[in-house]
Amino acid sequence: GRKVLIVYAHQEPKSLNGSLMSIAVEELSKQGCSVTVSDLYAMHFEPRATRNDIVGCLHNSEEFNYGVETWEAYKRGGLSSDLIEEQRKVQEADLLIFQFPLYWFSMPAIMKGWMDRVLVQGFAHEFPNCYDSGLLKSKLALFSFTTGGSREMYAKGGISGDIRYLLWPMQHGIMHFCGVKVLAPHICFAPEYVSEEERKEMLIAWAQRLKTLWKEEPINCSPEWYFK
Amino acid sequence: GRKVLIVYAHQEPKSLNGSLMSIAVEELSKQGCSVTVSDLYAMHFEPRATRNDIVGCLHNSEEFNYGVETWEAYKRGGLSSDLIEEQRKVQEADLLIFQFPLYWFSMPAIMKGWMDRVLVQGFAHEFPNCYDSGLLKSKLALFSFTTGGSREMYAKGGISGDIRYLLWPMQHGIMHFCGVKVLAPHICFAPEYVSEEERKEMLIAWAQRLKTLWKEEPINCSPEWYFK
Numbered sequence: 300g301r302k303v304l305i306v307y308a309h310q311e312p313k314s315l316n317g318s319l320m321s322i323a324v325e326e327l328s329k330q331g332c333s334v335t336v337s338d339l340y341a342m343h344f345e346p347r348a349t350r351n352d353i354v355g356c357l358h359n360s361e362e363f364n365y366g367v368e369t370w371e372a373y374k375r376g377g378l379s380s381d382l383i384e385e386q387r388k389v390q391e392a393d394l395l396i397f398q399f400p401l402y403w404f405s406m407p408a409i410m411k412g413w414m415d416r417v418l419v420q421g422f423a424h425e426f427p428n429c430y431d432s433g434l435l436k437s438k439l440a441l442f443s444f445t446t447g448g449s450r451e452m453y454a455k456g457g458i459s460g461d462i463r464y465l466l467w468p469m470q471h472g473i474m475h476f477c478g479v480k481v482l483a484p485h486i487c488f489a490p491e492y493v494s495e496e497e498r499k500e501m502l503i504a505w506a507q508r509l510k511t512l513w514k515e516e517p518i519n520c521s522p523e524w525y526f527k
Numbered sequence: 528g529r530k531v532l533i534v535y536a537h538q539e540p541k542s543l544n545g546s547l548m549s550i551a552v553e554e555l556s557k558q559g560c561s562v563t564v565s566d567l568y569a570m571h572f573e574p575r576a577t578r579n580d581i582v583g584c585l586h587n588s589e590e591f592n593y594g595v596e597t598w599e600a601y602k603r604g605g606l607s608s609d610l611i612e613e614q615r616k617v618q619e620a621d622l623l624i625f626q627f628p629l630y631w632f633s634m635p636a637i638m639k640g641w642m643d644r645v646l647v648q649g650f651a652h653e654f655p656n657c658y659d660s661g662l663l664k665s666k667l668a669l670f671s672f673t674t675g676g677s678r679e680m681y682a683k684g685g686i687s688g689d690i691r692y693l694l695w696p697m698q699h700g701i702m703h704f705c706g707v708k709v710l711a712p713h714i715c716f717a718p719e720y721v722s723e724e725e726r727k728e729m730l731i732a733w734a735q736r737l738k739t740l741w742k743e744e745p746i747n748c749s750p751e752w753y754f755k
Contacts, residue, residue: 310576310577310578310591310593311590311591311592313589313590314590314591314592340575340577343575346574346575346636346637346640347568347571347574347636347637348538348630348635348636348637349538349568350538361541362539362541362542363538363539363542364539364542364719365538366675402576402639402642402643403639403642403643403646403696403700403701403704404695404696404697404699404700404701405633405639405696405700407576407639407643408574408575408576408636408637408639408640408642408643408644409574409575409576409636409640411630411631411633411635411636411639412574412636412637412640414630414631414636415630415631415635415636416636418631430686447594458658459700460695460699460750461750464692464695464696464750464753464754465695465696465700467632467688467692467693467695468631468632468633468692468693468696469632471632471688472631472632472633472687472693473631473632476631491592522688522689522692525692526692526754
């Protein structure tokens with residue numbers, strides 16, 4: 300059975316994001332996958348990158364450098380226990396699903412903190428092992444999110460620009476950098492402004508997609524996909 | 528005298544980011560500006576968007592919606608005191624400078640949390656008052672940051688793509704959405720991999736730019752600037 304980690308960032312279980320997460324757990328479990336959820340708000344996940352992420356002495360306590368210190372701590376097994384636990388979940392997973400409401404053309408800060416703190420050098424990348432040779436290169440990722448703006452606002456030529464423009468930092472800058480292959484994003488546009496019926500259809504469409512997810516080919520994660 | 532708010536996200540005062548922040552305080556004060564710094568790590572600024580941001584009863588306690596609740600709380604003066612304080616600083620400022628190290632093609636989570644929590648509907652935007660008619664439309668913003676990757680990696684055709692690609696969510700998706708006009712970014716490429724002499728030149732270049740900052744014209748914040 301395949302292993303899936305869902306990194307989930309919504310405060311309200313009754314939200315559409317909450318339902319999308321539950322549906323993924325249900326459908327993927329039904330397929331025989333082993334599914335783990337990191338429910339970031341429920342975990343009170345710490346988003347701030349600080350000295351507390353390193354247990355014991357610093358490599359250089361005169362001038363704190365977060366990237367260097369977490370790299371050194373990773374190598375000696377000295378990262379904080381919450382980070383070690385998240386890295387274990389990532390290591391075991393074949394697929395990472397990120398489920399969140401879009402905040403300001405990006406993920407909520409609590410999820411950005413997960414990226415900043417978990418994907419440490421030495422674990423997820425280690426120069427020159429980045430992009431196609433990133434250390435997580437056998438894995439897949441999928442960004443599943445809801446928007447405030449409508450599909451029309453996020454069209455090419457729309458006021459908010461093609462939705463693909465804002466996927467570049469998340470899909471290419473983070474996942475591709477770590478070697479992870481990216482499946483097409485799953486986007487529910489403006490659920491707050493559609494009917495209850497249409498929200499139900501959004502849930503059905505997600506469940507349907509998940510049924511054949513393992514047959515999907517990753518996108519070609521290069522500038523052409525985003526900005527062509 | 529003009530008013531400037533510097534939103535600063537680095538853990539280490541001795542870092543290049545720390546020096547860039549200090550130089551901005553010094554140079555702008557010398558010009559007669561009144562400068563305020565929000566030193567996010569020193570403030571232990573909370574990045575997580577939660578129910579704690581609303582004082583008193585919720586508008587809908589059956590199903591928590593962060594965007595709706597903070598909008599309603601803003602209107603009745605019921606946001607948490609840290610948010611009211613940051614909004615007061617923004618309201619007074621003519622120019623916002625964001626000073627940070629680039630983390631994963633974006634700002635560190637602690638700064639993303641500042642955006643998520645401070646730029647509340649009703650305060651910074653209120654549909655249809657967004658983009659050119661956003662509620663902060665008399666203000667300027669400038670993103671000043673350091674990178675891990677080199678200038679070559681962030682060139683058009685380079686492995687990390689044109690640096691402008693990653694500026695879209697921050698400059699257009701956040702600042703332009705709130706009506707803020709955006710000055711050209713200030714980027715120090717890969718300070719960790721250059722000589723002490725070159726780092727000093729980076730500081731001098733920033734001080735020089737600040738001397739004539741008020742004469743600069745904002746960029747044309749449209750897809751052409753980013754993806755042409």
